[in-house]
Amino acid sequence: MNSEDFFTKLERQIQSGNPFVAYRNPNDKNGLTKALLQDTEKAYKTSGFNESGFVFAPFENDNNAFFIPSENAESITTEYFADKDEEVKKEDQEFPPVYTNAEAKIQHEKLVQQGIEAIQTGEFKKVVVSRKEDVQTQLEALDIFKNLLKKYETAFVYYWFHPKTGIWLGATPETLLKVERDKFKTMSLAGTQSFQGTSNVNWGEKEIEEQQIVTDSILENLQDKVSGTIHRSEPYTTKAGNLLHLQTDIQGILDSEKSNLKSLILALHPTPAVCGLPKKNAKEFILKNEGYNREFYSGFLGEMNMKKEIKRNSNRRNQENQAYASILKQTFLFVNLRCMKLEAGKARLFIGGGITKDSNPADEWQETVNKSHTIKSVLVK
Numbered sequence: 001m002n003s004e005d006f007f008t009k010l011e012r013q014i015q016s017g018n019p020f021v022a023y024r025n026p027n028d029k030n031g032l033t034k035a036l037l038q039d040t041e042k043a044y045k046t047s048g049f050n051e052s053g054f055v056f057a058p059f060e061n062d063n064n065a066f067f068i069p070s071e072n073a074e075s076i077t078t079e080y081f082a083d084k085d086e087e088v089k090k091e092d093q094e095f096p097p098v099y100t101n102a103e104a105k106i107q108h109e110k111l112v113q114q115g116i117e118a119i120q121t122g123e124f125k126k127v128v129v130s131r132k133e134d135v136q137t138q139l140e141a142l143d144i145f146k147n148l149l150k151k152y153e154t155a156f157v158y159y160w161f162h163p164k165t166g167i168w169l170g171a172t173p174e175t176l177l178k179v180e181r182d183k184f185k186t187m188s189l190a191g192t193q194s195f196q197g198t199s200n201v202n203w204g205e206k207e208i209e210e211q212q213i214v215t216d217s218i219l220e221n222l223q224d225k226v227s228g229t230i231h232r233s234e235p236y237t238t239k240a241g242n243l244l245h246l247q248t249d250i251q252g253i254l255d256s257e258k259s260n261l262k263s264l265i266l267a268l269h270p271t272p273a274v275c276g277l278p279k280k281n282a283k284e285f286i287l288k289n290e291g292y293n294r295e296f297y298s299g300f301l302g303e304m305n306m307k308k309e310i311k312r313n314s315n316r317r318n319q320e321n322q323a324y325a326s327i328l329k330q331t332f333l334f335v336n337l338r339c340m341k342l343e344a345g346k347a348r349l350f351i352g353g354g355i356t357k358d359s360n361p362a363d364e365w366q367e368t369v370n371k372s373h374t375i376k377s378v379l380v381k
């Protein structure tokens, strides 16, 4: 359908108060933007991860993953492209004034220091600590979503609403898991620096180690679930909004006797890119010391067992060029980063960073300030 109709339908759904999700997968060459509109306000939960639909899971508590079942939702799509002129205008715009709350800075630096000390006493090797920040905004959620679509073509961009969770929006650079037939893909993403006009940059020892921990842990956790070798790229620099990260692509073939979607999700989530290593100790530290509830930040979301139609020609020499369609199931999940929860006139941002033995509290605070720009920059007209 055309974009105008798509957004009109979305607006009607918003008014109905029923759950929905609108989203675009990263780097979609057609700008394919999809929505699933649930026809009642019922809350569906999944713990088996074998249904077909869109899942929205929190950081903690595996039995609390919401989902919108494909069979109880209307599916609509549009091809939405950013108006380039409009986009340029946005790029020129200043970020809203950087929020510097002395109290929040002191608190975050203290938390980082506690993390470093726990690493020094051998409690864990890495922990990811985060904070929340409330920002005023005059924009409606739908306008924020359009801004995200325009600004972040390489990210997974979404707008989720459920009466039980409230409104969440984000533009995340991190894939948790992609599965198509028996092929899987994931990534190790960690280490951050500000983008200063080039992606050709050097990385310090701290960032290299921080990202290597994530790669090693993903490889170890997937080892008994695959058939054959797990392939991985060399770490490379990737751009996400105004930031650069280190990324390693990881892929392979699943062993269907030893793995299913649930076991894969449990093996990966939460990765040391959002939690730490070892997982259990780092998670305990986070829950005890962060002092707020992450809710769906650093959880995961995306298409789960969704049917995808693949059209292909049965025979290239076939004069009629007849197309045959085959249906396959696809799962494409992302880690919920660079996100916000929207309440009347207020956006709550969630931002974190990985701590290792070499971290510096003041730098870690600054990193969260830089990361918050991804979201802050879409909160202005």
Ligand SMILES: C=C(O[C@H]1C=CC=C(C(=O)O)[C@@H]1O)C(=O)O
Residues within 6 Å of the ligand: 128, 130, 174, 189, 190, 191, 192, 245, 272, 273, 274, 337, 338, 350, 351, 352, 353, 354, 355, 371
């Ligand atoms: C936890 C976050 O980012 C993760 C992903 C990429 C780089 C990260 C880092 O450099 O610390 C984090 O591991 C966040 O943005 O809130």
